[in-house]
Amino acid sequence: MTSAFLERLHSPNRPVLVFDGAMGTNLQVQNLTAEDFGGPEYEGCNEYLVKTKPDAVATVHRGFLDAGADVIETDTFGGTPLVLAEYDLADQAYDLNKAAAELAKRITADYSTPEKPRFVAGSMGPGTKLPTLGHIDFDSLHQAYITQVEGLYDGGVDLFLIETCQDVLQIKAALNAVETVFEQRGQRRPIMVSVTMEQFGTMLVGSEIGAALAILEPYNIDILGLNCATGPDLMKDHIRYLSDHSPFVVSCIPNAGLPENVGGQAHYKLTPLELRMALMHFIEDLGVQVIGG
Template identity: 50%
Template sequence: MSAHDPARVQALREALTTRVVVADGAMGTMLQAQDPTLADFQQLEGCNEILNVTRPDIVRSVHEAYFAAGVDCVETNTFGANHAALSEYDIPERITELSEAGARVAREAADAHTARDGRPRWVLGSMGPGTKLPTLGHAPYTTLRDAYQANAEGLITGGADALIVETTQDLLQTKAAVLGARRALQAAGTDLPLIVSVTVETTGTMLLGSEIGAALTALEPLGIDMIGLNCATGPAEMSEHLRYLARHARLGLSCMPNAGLPVLGADGAHYPLSPAELASAHEDFVRDFGVGLVGGCCGTTPEHLRQVVERVRHLTPAPRSPQPEPGAASLYQAVPFRQDTSYLAIGERTNANGSKKFREAMLAGRWDDCVEIAREQIREGAHMLDLCVDYVGRDGVADMRELAGR
């Protein structure tokens, strides 16, 4: 039995395009502050998702605290309900169960607040990154995708109004989560907003070196509803990346920063950004970049969000007229289809039909030689590469998987 309500979902879609929607802040620290016991964790210490089943009262109290601060929506306690995180506790088979339980707890809290004052409250189903990066070969892409589908199925059944693929560090992992979510929505015969929030480090790129332009070029065609940033930094470090998205993304924008960059002290990490500073930053993002969904990540509290609500509730996101830049992206950067030199050079030698040298290396499985041919073309000035592995009698899918990854 799904707790899905099409009218409520439609109201969320409308809100995301016409006003500022405020989400919640940090979850983990508030759960830990209530000192759950080892028994509460079923002996799996630190697996917060277990609390959805054993101590829903603790989880619900966190949601209640944020709703009491005036937020429009809360995220489910399912950040680690994925293959990588639950496999570390040897319980990957519990992905759907824990996802559904997390969504139900949040749904109950949201509905109780709506019943009191009639104002709609929404639930964002959190889909976290896990610890395995498929681009680095930590786990097969299909394994991750199928586990994300199980994660999303639980969230949909439990009553989430939208799915948020968040804190993503590897674009291939992001894609696995988005396509897993899409499959789950299709299987459920429903259509929820799909939000993607990437994490850009202080280096200015995602963990694997992807620039924000590469993320937009790779993710926008997947049919998502919103793109934004969360975690890793405070709002100050996010503004240039938000500026880029505001200029080029056809999608709605979201932003959920940490309470500044952590400062290490005697008692561990401390996040220095005050509630007033976070609220002021969000007001600027709404006015300058048209951001429509705001919230907080590590170090943010109900008081941070209360002040954010006060500052942005009556604002309308600044109108944007994005100028999308058609292009292609590697893992690292986007290359616009723009011809500043007199031509756009496409290297054609990484082609089994056009280059004897490449074909022979591929047939012999000399992958490093194939990559060297590609590098040679880049050195000679190619802006892009045309990789073609089609050859009679070969398994093209296996060859493409081998070479595109390299």
Template identity: 40%
Template sequence: MAQKRPFLDAIKNDILLFDGAMGTEIQKFDPKPEDFPDGKDGFNDGLVLTRPEWIKKIHRSYLEAGADCIETNSFGSNKLKLDEYGFGDKTIEMNKKIAELACSVASEFTDKPRYVIGSMGPTGFLPSSNDPDLGQISLEKIREAYALQAEGLILGGVDALLIETSQDILEVKLAIEGAHEAMAKTKKIPLIANVTLDQYGKMLLGTNVQAAYTTVSDMGIDVFGLNCSTGPIEMTSSVQWLDEQNDLNLLVVPNAGMPENEGGHAVYKMTPEKMSDALGDFLSKYKKVRIIGGCCGTNPAHISALRKVIDARK
């Protein structure tokens, strides 16, 4: 069995490959309301309770495609999101179970080290905004929502925490604080903070990449990243700027191109070959990029193509 180095040692020596999209892979099972806990349609994270074999199959498919890291199916499992489905009081328990499931699949693969990354997505609130519905929430509630989630993921055995698809930089700060709070109760593990930028290089509320990076880079995070919203091409100028800081290691996990609207659905058309060419170019030009992978619209074929790009560099 391959000796598993600590996650941060691994990214010093190798480019690590993350997995692809989870939500679109779940849709391929054509889930019905009765597949979800209490019939709560769309409660994807809850499938760990009712359809764990689906989630295992998705994790397995990405590991078979060559991913070094799989993300837990916990994108919407902070307490505020779980409250919407009536599971908020089980936040720690849910996240622990989700992490344990991912770890059990990762342990099936003994050819090389495989890492499990605890996914922490947005709360659905925008604490920086004046929106009467999305902005009026106490900062402590958001911090606590993430602290409980992080605690569950750490107890479940994840190798690192990933704050991802973040659209409000204040929420990112609160998530980082919550993660540190959880680590103080459990154990210290690496922390990755991602932001999501539009094609003009700005977060939803207008924060540019420079301001976002400056805000969180000294908050005890180990990796700064960009994920979702756009394809790799639209990320180029932001990745270039981040690389020039020559500071934190970087994660780049784009969508399979910009979304196109077809019949009211977002469709992503960037092929595995085009995506691997673009990210391979990043790896050649930007030395701080140590983690790549795929977000919306990507599947095991995209991850397999990215594996080939990384292996060709060895």
């Protein structure tokens, strides 16, 4: 079965696909209460909102689709049992991931047209324990990701997005989990990996972009790129390297510059026009096909 997402991505006119923006900050501006999260003990667990206040998550999804996004991400960035265990919700990981995927799919169905189909990416964040730093062993992380992938797969996501990656071992655990579920379910779906390069020019654990690409090149990935951490200016050299050397479609989903503390709140100084101009450079000069911010 051919993926509609891949058909769109690889159509002859080389379309640029636009991903949504941040889930967390767009939930924060809704001024949600502890009651919205299901009680004080769950406050801050955005992933639980798909059960306790799905309308808040739907508002974020619809806002990005109204703005023209081609792809929205599920509210599952911290959706592994390992992260949810911090809120005593580990046993609900499968159900929360499945519910988040189903919610996003229902909303994209309202917006999709033959001329502009909309897609759902199953968001898989790095978690809070990195194997290279000894926080967790590889097998435990792999198993935790399997639970998340099963929920996202059964909820109907169009692709899997392993994002904000800080550790190549963590990426491999997530990719192996995705492949495990594909084998179990008997059908593949597209895979996107997005790494985070810090201000000092490497991933958090010290890997350079060339090393990350060399390790990931043998995997059956469809899109590889960067997201978060910095603005587009500090991503330029890494994106140019991927453009020159990566066999995969290249993505770039930056912050609107480095965050600055303004009155106790994170402030991103780039204007929408400035961010647009930076991304246009990546598209026109470096061949980037997947953008967001």
